[in-house]
Amino acid sequence: MRRFRLTAFMTSFLFAAGLALTGATNAQAAATGYVALGDSYSSGVGSGSYTSESGDCKRSTKAYPALWAAAHSPSSFKFTACSGARTGDVISGQLAPLGTGTGLVSISIGGNDAGFADVMTTCVLQSEATCLNRINTARAYVTSTLPANLDKVYDAIRAKAPAAHVVVIGYPRFYKLSGSCIAGLSENERSAINSASDLLNTTIAKRVADHGFTFGDVRSAFTGHEICSGDSWLHSVNWTNIGESYHPTAAGQSGGYLPVFTSNA
Known part of the structure; x- marks a missing residue:
């Protein structure tokens, strides 16, 4: 009987200690400032x-x-992500809120450097051969030039926020191949665009790992919700608001990006 009481006491003690530690951890997380950097995929273009x-x-x-x-009530929240931002724009115009009290940073960047908007415009308005050639030009840029630009951004973030946990969010594949679309781009064009997105994500993820940051890969989250899927979380060409074309909808932000960021934050 005495042994049972001792075991029960120790179990209760350890349970209470666990709750206390968990509470302290949550309180510590809530006490850190959060700064959101990046391009239109982080600013929320397409979600209204x-x-x-x-x-x-x-x-x-x-x-x-x-x-x-x-949902998490950080001690401070600074939102400087901006539509159209490139790596240089982040360095020159978005880093001011970072500091020693910054505990969490999110960023998506690199797509505009690679000419994302021009690639999609070319593919929508011109021939398949011209589209594929433009994609190859973008791929060459991603391989040869983008890594150094990403390094500059990541170095600048770490210098200004030395204690922050940095989550770099990637980009979805745009198209479900052999999907429900009966017009628009050819299957070759859609496949090439998806492949270029994979290359962009792989390139970003490598630089992220080398800087000790965390990469949030959204491709799995968007699987089944690409353009041509029948349940797309991405705008196709939006002729009434062309700037929202090929950006996540509100459902893409809440159902795709948010869970990936939350699981890595």
Whole structure:
């Protein structure tokens, strides 16, 4: 009987200690500041509900950084991601909120450097041969030039926020091959665009690992929700708001990006 009471006491003690440690960890996480950097995939272009103060940067209350901050209540939340941003724009215009009190940073960047918008415009408006040639040019840039530009961004983030956990978010594949689309790009073009997205993600992930950051791969999350899937979380060509074309919808932010970021934050 005495042994039973001792065992019960130790079990209760360890359980209470575990709760205390968990509570302390959660409190510590909530006490750190969160800064969201990057391009249109982080600002939330395509999801609507853009804040008036963000202007052409089109930061959305439905973007994954805003959704995460609303759910987790960090001690501070600074949202500087901007539509159209390239690596140089992040360095020159987005890093001011970073500091020693920054505990968490998110960023998606690299797609605009590689000419994402021009690739898609070329493929929609011109021939298959011209499209494939433009994709190959983008692939060459991603292989030869983008890594050094990413290094500059990641080095700048680490210098300004030495204690931060940095999560770099990737890009989805755009198309479900052999899917429901009966018009638009050819299957060769769709396959080449997907392959270029894979190369971009692989390149980013390598630089992320070399800097000791965390890569959030969204491709699996978007599987079954690509364009031509019948349940797309990505806009195709949006003729009424062309800037939203090929960007995640609100469902893509909440169902694709947010869970991936949350699991890596």
